[in-house]
Amino acid sequence: MKLYYLPGACSLAIHIILEWIGEPYEAEAVTRERTKSPEYLKLNPAGAVPALADGDRVYTQNSAIQKYLIDKYPRANLGPDPTREGHYELNHWHGFLGGDLHPGFRPYFAPQRFHPDESAHQAIRAAAFANLQRLYGIADRHMNGRDHVIAGRRTVIDAYLFTFSSWAARAFPNRLGDFPHLKRFVANLLEDPGVVRALADEGVSFEL
Ligand SMILES: N[C@@H](CCC(=O)N[C@@H](CS)C(=O)NCC(=O)O)C(=O)O
Numbered sequence: 710m711k712l713y714y715l716p717g718a719c720s721l722a723i724h725i726i727l728e729w730i731g732e733p734y735e736a737e738a739v740t741r742e743r744t745k746s747p748e749y750l751k752l753n754p755a756g757a758v759p760a761l762a763d764g765d766r767v768y769t770q771n772s773a774i775q776k777y778l779i780d781k782y783p784r785a786n787l788g789p790d791p792t793r794e795g796h797y798e799l800n801h802w803h804g805f806l807g808g809d810l811h812p813g814f815r816p817y818f819a820p821q822r823f824h825p826d827e828s829a830h831q832a833i834r835a836a837a838f839a840n841l842q843r844l845y846g847i848a849d850r851h852m853n854g855r856d857h858v859i860a861g862r863r864t865v866i867d868a869y870l871f872t873f874s875s876w877a878a879r880a881f882p883n884r885l886g887d888f889p890h891l892k893r894f895v896a897n898l899l900e901d902p903g904v905v906r907a908l909a910d911e912g913v914s915f916e917l
Pocket of ligand 1: 715720741744756757758769771772807
């Protein structure tokens with residue numbers, strides 16, 4: 710099994726999950742340029758990470774890879790509670806993190822993709838920042854009094870929320886200072902051996 714990742718990108722979630730599973734795997738760093746090469750586009754036509762090659766198949770899309778790993782390694786117990794409510798919670802957080810929060814960063818990191826005129830970029834970034842603050846506020850209130858996002862134990866969603874929280878810690882002027890519950894959650898995971906290994910492997914570090 711081989712993970713293709715960009716250091717510190719959303720693929721970090723899969724890297725952490727593979728560490729938590731504890732089975733042998735390879736992880737190969739790619740550059741943004743390489744994700745657009747003909748060779749890589751055969752792996753993932755969307756030209757993005759994460760991509761996970763397993764046997765003769767390649768799995769893409771973060772939430773789909775997470776579900777694949779939950780099913781492939783049931784003993785790692787990284788899935789939701791096996792109830793209707795548990796599956797709802799998993800889908801809810803995949804939607805919130807993958808559908809709301811992740812795309813919320815695009816205008817913040819790359820305003821030039823939204824307007825060619827440089828004079829518009831500051832306003833685009835400010836609007837994106839306000840939206841991200843709102844979304845992190847929702848996640849922060851959810852983490853009040855919780856050590857894990859769902860199920861009262863470690864699941865794939867912890868790795869996913871950790872990954873996007875690391876982006877806030879690295880990119881926001883006040884890091885995670887406005888989000889005390891998220892900050893505690895991230896601080897706890899920074900002590901987790903699997904998280905430590907995945908971050909070190911990717912050469913990523915950040916302060917809270
Ligand atoms: N919907 C995809 C999004 C993947 C995605 O946007 N990956 C980013 C890194 S976080 C990427 O590879 N970007 C390449 C680029 O922007 O050129 C998923 O959830 O896996």
